[in-house]
Amino acid sequence: MREEDKPEIRKLLLFRDMSTENFDRLMQAAYAQTFPAQLELIRQGEPADFLHIMMEGTVELFSGWRDRETTMAVVRPVSTFILAACIKDAPYLMSARTVEKSRIIMIPAKDLRATFRLDPEFAVSTITELASCYRSVVRHAKSLKLRNSRERVAAYIYRQSSLAGNAASFVLPVEKRLLASLLGMTPENFSRAIKSLQSDGVAMDGMRIIITNMKSLEAVAGPDTLIDGSDPLSGFPAATAPSI
Amino acid sequence: MREEDKPEIRKLLLFRDMSTENFDRLMQAAYAQTFPAQLELIRQGEPADFLHIMMEGTVELFSGWRDRETTMAVVRPVSTFILAACIKDAPYLMSARTVEKSRIIMIPAKDLRATFRLDPEFAVSTITELASCYRSVVRHAKSLKLRNSRERVAAYIYRQSSLAGNAASFVLPVEKRLLASLLGMTPENFSRAIKSLQSDGVAMDGMRIIITNMKSLEAVAGPDTLIDGSDPLSGFPAATAPSI
DNA sequence: CTGTCTCGTTGATGCAGATCAAACCTTCCG
DNA sequence: CGGAAGGTTTGATCTGCATCAACGAGACAG
Numbered sequence: 001m002r003e004e005d006k007p008e009i010r011k012l013l014l015f016r017d018m019s020t021e022n023f024d025r026l027m028q029a030a031y032a033q034t035f036p037a038q039l040e041l042i043r044q045g046e047p048a049d050f051l052h053i054m055m056e057g058t059v060e061l062f063s064g065w066r067d068r069e070t071t072m073a074v075v076r077p078v079s080t081f082i083l084a085a086c087i088k089d090a091p092y093l094m095s096a097r098t099v100e101k102s103r104i105i106m107i108p109a110k111d112l113r114a115t116f117r118l119d120p121e122f123a124v125s126t127i128t129e130l131a132s133c134y135r136s137v138v139r140h141a142k143s144l145k146l147r148n149s150r151e152r153v154a155a156y157i158y159r160q161s162s163l164a165g166n167a168a169s170f171v172l173p174v175e176k177r178l179l180a181s182l183l184g185m186t187p188e189n190f191s192r193a194i195k196s197l198q199s200d201g202v203a204m205d206g207m208r209i210i211i212t213n214m215k216s217l218e219a220v221a222g223p224d225t226l227i228d229g230s231d232p233l234s235g236f237p238a239a240t241a242p243s244i
Numbered sequence: 245m246r247e248e249d250k251p252e253i254r255k256l257l258l259f260r261d262m263s264t265e266n267f268d269r270l271m272q273a274a275y276a277q278t279f280p281a282q283l284e285l286i287r288q289g290e291p292a293d294f295l296h297i298m299m300e301g302t303v304e305l306f307s308g309w310r311d312r313e314t315t316m317a318v319v320r321p322v323s324t325f326i327l328a329a330c331i332k333d334a335p336y337l338m339s340a341r342t343v344e345k346s347r348i349i350m351i352p353a354k355d356l357r358a359t360f361r362l363d364p365e366f367a368v369s370t371i372t373e374l375a376s377c378y379r380s381v382v383r384h385a386k387s388l389k390l391r392n393s394r395e396r397v398a399a400y401i402y403r404q405s406s407l408a409g410n411a412a413s414f415v416l417p418v419e420k421r422l423l424a425s426l427l428g429m430t431p432e433n434f435s436r437a438i439k440s441l442q443s444d445g446v447a448m449d450g451m452r453i454i455i456t457n458m459k460s461l462e463a464v465a466g467p468d469t470l471i472d473g474s475d476p477l478s479g480f481p482a483a484t485a486p487s488i
Numbered sequence: 489c490t491g492t493c494t495c496g497t498t499g500a501t502g503c504a505g506a507t508c509a510a511a512c513c514t515t516c517c518g
Numbered sequence: 519c520g521g522a523a524g525g526t527t528t529g530a531t532c533t534g535c536a537t538c539a540a541c542g543a544g545a546c547a548g
Contacts, residue, residue: 044470065390066466072385084375084382093382093470116371123367127360130374131328137381138328138337141316144388145428146309149535176496184389189535191497222310226288226337393505421525433505435527450514 001032001105005055008078009105012053014129018122022115030107035098042096048085050106054078057102060178061094071181072140074099074174074244083129086112099174142227149185153193154221156183157202157209159228169210173244176207182244245276245349249299252322253349256297258373262366266359274351279342286340292329294350298322301346304422305338315425316384318343318418318488327373330356343418386471393429397437398465400427401446401453403472413454417488420451426488 006027009015015023032055035041041052044063052059054077061073061081072094075081085092086109116123143152156179164170172179180190194204200220201213211217250271253259259267276299279285285296288307296303298321305317305325316338319325329336330353360367387396400423408414416423424434438448444464445457455461 063386063390063470065386065468065471068390070386070389072382072389084378087371087375088379090379091470093379093386117364117368120361120364120367123364123371124361127331127367127370127374130371130378131331134328134374134378134381135332135334135337137378137385138316141381141385141388142307142309142314142337144385145314145316146307146312186536187496188498188537192535195497224309226307226335227309419525430506431526432507432528436505439527 001027001030005032005105008055009053012078012080014080014083014125015122017125018115018119022119022122026107026111026115029111030105032103032105034101034103037098037100037102040095040097041104042082042092042094044093044095045091048082048088048090048092049109051080051083051086051109051112052096053080053105053107055103055105057104058099058174059096059102059104060099061096062181063094069181070184071178074178074182076173076244080129083126083133087126087130089113099178136230139227139229144184146227147222149183149189150193150196151220151222152183152185153190154197154200154202154217155223155228157197157211158217158221158223160209161211161214162223166214168212168214169208172207172209179244245271245274249276249349252299253297256322256324258324258327258369259366261369262359262363266363266366270351270355270359273355274349276347276349278345278347281342281344281346284339284341285348286326286336286338288337288339289335292326292332292334292336293353295324295327295330295353295356296340297324297349297351299347299349301348302343302418303340303346303348304343305340306425307338313425314428315422318422318426320417320488324373327370327377331370331374333357343422380474383471383473388428390471391466393427393433394437394440395464395466396427396429397434398441398444398446398461399467399472401441401455402461402465402467404453405455405458406467410458412456412458413452416451416453423488 009027010023015026018026030053035057041059054075056077059075059081060071061075062069062071064070073081075096081096082092082094089109116126143155147155160170160173161167176190177187180187183190185193194202194209197217197220201211201216203210203212253271254267259270262270274297279301285303298319300321303319303325304315305319306313306315308314317325319340325340326336326338333353360370387399391399404414404417405411420434421431424431427434429437438446438453441461441464445455445460447454447456
């Protein structure tokens with residue numbers, strides 16, 4: 001891995017508080033790799049051998065059952081993914097594939113487990129990180145169970161705008177079909193949902209969303225910090241959080 | 245709290261490995277309380293002040309948005325709940341109410357946080373517990389997104405049977421409307437789903453489920469350890485896990 | 489420039505599941 | 519006992535969303 005990656009990783013909440021000695025040893029065991037787009041990095045069910053750190057690019061976490069597939073999360077730099085499986089030394093519950101060319105650093109799970117037994121600060125950071133991940137999935141599940149698809153789309157748009165500093169306009173960070181899957185609907189339905197939101201202050205031009213009436217959108221979205229909020233996941237302030 | 249509770253709690257994975265000294269101190273700060281049925285113990289959005297430990301009874305974790313409500317989990321003895329909110333010192337994402345009269349032990353969140361900073365073994369246990377909780381919610385979300393309601397009901401029945409040692413018959417542990425909400429459907433739809441499973445080896449008599457054709461049920465349920473499995477959540481072997 | 493490919497949109501149709509309403513059944517309590 | 523209250527089931531109806539099919543628009547290679 002590159003030497004200039006280390007300070008970036010060190011900034012992550014997960015690695016910020018551990019001793020320099022332990023951090024360096026962990027980094028020594030790690031290695032970086034660059035993957036092309038559409039490559040399956042992880043297959044659900046396989047043993048979890050590595051903690052992954054996104055340095056550049058985009059990765060989709062998804063799950064399959066029978067012939068169906070759904071997006072569980074989209075990961076952007078700089079953040080880690082599939083921490084829990086590594087900790088439990090259990091099979092991955094989700095698969096991962098690159099959405100675009102991505103550079104990823106991989107840390108052997110056993111080094112990780114050894115380190116939080118050695119370094120109490122790292123243990124505390126791991127606890128905090130896991131609690132955040134847990135709460136993030138709970139929010140996802142709440143959104144799915146409590147809102148219909150139109151409301152989920154509205155809430156998504158409202159949230160993205162908030163994250164961009166209440167911007168009246170922003171560009172969707174990933175393909176619409178991927179967003180649709182993340183939000184638990186078909187691409188067709190996503191398309192129709194946005195169209196139906198025209199009457200509630202949302203316009204679209206290609207990948208760009210334009211909010212023409214924030215109050216109206218807010219009324220549909222019904223934003224709720226207990227669903228749409230985010231605990232700081234990776235040590236970034238909320239305004240720059242890498243969430244999709 | 246009762247003296248005889250302590251060994252029960254000590255058996256939990258979360259508390260098993262910590263030092264006796266720290267365990268005793270934590271227990272000293274704790275207190276037990278008995279609540280009647282249908283009492284709201286926790287309201288979502290409020291600050292998380294206590295880790296709760298179920299000793300007797302049943303508690304429903306649920307969430308609301310606007311005028312809607314959904315069950316997120318059902319907790320049975322002996323296990324802890326809302327660990328993550330306590331750790332993050334953040335607002336509860338879920339509410340909790342007793343389903344029946346319940347005895348619950350409450351540990352101040354700040355003592356908890358202080359303890360895993362002091363006791364590395366407790367920190368490691370907390371990490372493992374949180375990772376399990378995380379994976380449990382991921383499974384819940386996967387089931388919701390990947391299966392239709394008939395399949396979720398079938399998978400639920402198949403799983404309960406497995407947990408009871410592949411029993412051909414078992415009694416539903418909670419009200420049907422609660423189960424329906426947990427499985428993400430209306431009570432009416434739950435009722436119809438079971439009825440439609442008659443042709444696939446499921447019969448019902450009041451609260452008792454009778455599996456008349458395990459192979460057939462299995463074919464519908466499509467059980468998958470990456471959705472229906474459970475990492476040991478509370479240190480009980482899978483066969484006696486307190487899951488609902 | 490022109491075919492090909494993938495993504496996105498639109499329309500038509502079908503179905504799963506919600507909603508509404510009523511009957512039934514149990515539990516509980518005066 | 520009797521009657522109220524809540525849970526469950528059933529039927530009728532409605533609708534949100536999926537599915538299927540077709541078409542348009544960029545992106546890209548030849």
